[in-house]
Amino acid sequence: MSQYLFLYRGAQRPTSPTEAQQVMQKWMTWFEELGKRGHIKDPGQPLEPTGKVVKGRQKSVTDGPFAEAKDLVGGYTIVEATDIAEAAEISKGCPIFERDGFVEVRPVMKM
Amino acid sequence: MISVLTRIFGFHNLALAEDVVQDAFCQALEVWKFRGLPENPSAWLMACAQRKAIDVLRRERTAREFAPELGRLAESEWTLVPAVEQRFAPHTIPDDLLRMMFSCCDPRLKEEAQVALILHILCGLSVGEVAGALVAGHAAVEKRIGRAKQVLAGARALYEIADERQVAARLPAVQRALYLLFNEGYHGASTQDVIRGELCRDAIRLARLLQEHPAGDTPATRALIALMCLHAARLPSRLDAEGELRSLLDQDRSRWDRALLAEGQLWLERSATGAELSDYHLEAAIAWMHGSARSAEATDWPRIVALYDQLLAVRPSPVVALNRAIAVAQAEGPERGLAEIRAIDRVEKLERYPFYPAALAELELRRGHTDVAREHFERAKSLARNPSERRFFEQRLEAC
Numbered sequence: 001m002s003q004y005l006f007l008y009r010g011a012q013r014p015t016s017p018t019e020a021q022q023v024m025q026k027w028m029t030w031f032e033e034l035g036k037r038g039h040i041k042d043p044g045q046p047l048e049p050t051g052k053v054v055k056g057r058q059k060s061v062t063d064g065p066f067a068e069a070k071d072l073v074g075g076y077t078i079v080e081a082t083d084i085a086e087a088a089e090i091s092k093g094c095p096i097f098e099r100d101g102f103v104e105v106r107p108v109m110k111m
Numbered sequence: 112m113i114s115v116l117t118r119i120f121g122f123h124n125l126a127l128a129e130d131v132v133q134d135a136f137c138q139a140l141e142v143w144k145f146r147g148l149p150e151n152p153s154a155w156l157m158a159c160a161q162r163k164a165i166d167v168l169r170r171e172r173t174a175r176e177f178a179p180e181l182g183r184l185a186e187s188e189w190t191l192v193p194a195v196e197q198r199f200a201p202h203t204i205p206d207d208l209l210r211m212m213f214s215c216c217d218p219r220l221k222e223e224a225q226v227a228l229i230l231h232i233l234c235g236l237s238v239g240e241v242a243g244a245l246v247a248g249h250a251a252v253e254k255r256i257g258r259a260k261q262v263l264a265g266a267r268a269l270y271e272i273a274d275e276r277q278v279a280a281r282l283p284a285v286q287r288a289l290y291l292l293f294n295e296g297y298h299g300a301s302t303q304d305v306i307r308g309e310l311c312r313d314a315i316r317l318a319r320l321l322q323e324h325p326a327g328d329t330p331a332t333r334a335l336i337a338l339m340c341l342h343a344a345r346l347p348s349r350l351d352a353e354g355e356l357r358s359l360l361d362q363d364r365s366r367w368d369r370a371l372l373a374e375g376q377l378w379l380e381r382s383a384t385g386a387e388l389s390d391y392h393l394e395a396a397i398a399w400m401h402g403s404a405r406s407a408e409a410t411d412w413p414r415i416v417a418l419y420d421q422l423l424a425v426r427p428s429p430v431v432a433l434n435r436a437i438a439v440a441q442a443e444g445p446e447r448g449l450a451e452i453r454a455i456d457r458v459e460k461l462e463r464y465p466f467y468p469a470a471l472a473e474l475e476l477r478r479g480h481t482d483v484a485r486e487h488f489e490r491a492k493s494l495a496r497n498p499s500e501r502r503f504f505e506q507r508l509e510a511c
Contacts, residue, residue, distance in 0.1 A: 013137075016237070024140040024141075024144040027144035028144055031145070043146060046141045046142055075145060077145070
């Protein structure tokens with residue numbers, strides 16, 4: 001089994017508590033299913049949409065990341081799968097696709 | 112949560128309190144979707160709202176004026192956090208809910224507006240859900256709630272309940288609003304059974320909260336809880352297995368909620384103190400007569416008629432008079448019942464009430480005047496407020 005990082009990017013934020021509740025339900029169901037199939041290494045955390053970016057030799061600190069909202073990272077999860085193909089397949093069940101987001105699947109480098 | 116925050120921010124900042132709650136809620140859901148539900152979600156939410164409240168006070172303490180009683184406490188970092196924490200302490204929350212309840216029942220607001228506000232702020236229903244529960248248009252309810260909030264914003268602080276005289280002054284209005292809230296769930300025209308059950312439960316919860324406050328614990332409050340429990344006990348049998356409406360006379364009494372009946376009886380006994388005999392006492396007593404009877408035939412109808420007589424004396428209303436006439440018909444036959452219906456004062460007020468022609472129809476049917484009964488049932492059907500009422504009248508038409 002190898003580990004893969006799922007980066008959740010660019011989903012639309014829910015506009016009402018009811019909608020947020022529905023979104024949460026879907027995610028919880030998805031995580032539950034992944035857990036049952038033994039794919040979850042760490043469910044991860046959601047990320048605040050704001051932060052700081054530290055950059056350059058001067059280490060200048062700016063507010064951000066103000067990347068396009070469409071690819072802002074909203075959270076991460078570490079999953080276990082036999083290979084990248086399976087990891088990508090697993091990611092297809094993520095509810096993020098219903099909200100115009102996408103999942104970046106990255107193999108964790110083995111030492 | 113909104114009540115606590117409003118006490119901190121002041122009533123004129125109600126919108127801010129709502130924003131903070133919504134924000135806390137959305138953030139909670141975001142975290143829970145990854146980490147699963149925490150063991151105590153409401154404590155988690157409270158902690159989150161508390162943190163956000165402190166942020167808001169810090170950020171806006173120069174730009175906004177908050178609740179007068181918070182006053183200078185918000186200005187210094189030394190006093191700000193303890194002051195907010197103290198207001199979020201679990202034992203102060205019931206009082207804040209009561210303060211909010213009393214604030215909503217402002218005499219400058221119409222009763223419908225008070226009920227809408229209680230549903231929205233204290234029961235956490237969205238404007239759309241309030242509109243669904245009260246069977247009113249979304250825009251109309253939005254306007255009603257918006258206007259009510261504006262009226263109340265002038266008060267700045269929440270209604271104070273520490274002084275017994277102040278509680279007593281507004282207590283009847285609060286009881287009335289809770290009564291209407293319950294009725295909306297029990298008799299209201301909302302078609303969704305889920306909504307109705309929830310409205311009844313919310314009304315009972317708030318009435319109990321009122322009773323737990325020493326100044327709110329009057330015989331009338333206890334009678335109000337009794338009547339809510341006794342009516343709510345019959346909710347499960349109002350619809351039969353096919354989801355069709357059933358009249359009280361042919362409900363399956365084994366499906367009545369025994370625990371709620373017993374609780375209602377207990378509250379009715381506890382309400383029997385003092386000199387005050389409120390309309391809630393009388394209604395609870397009537398509900399108990401029905402609740403304790405084994406069948407429609409075994410009901411003590413003459414006693415019920417006598418209780419209705421008393422109720423009419425304190426609260427004259429054509430609907431009460433109609434119910435009384437139906438009880439008379441049960442006790443003394445359809446002819447007497449019809450005579451009583453004809454004698455109802457201001458009967459024109461019942462013109463759009465579907466159960467008025469329906470009552471006429473039932474009695475005509477019982478004395479064998481099938482054609483007249485049909486006409487009345489047709490009229491009732493045309494007035495039906497939702498599909499289950501309509502189907503109910505259609506079934507009665509088939510019986511003619």
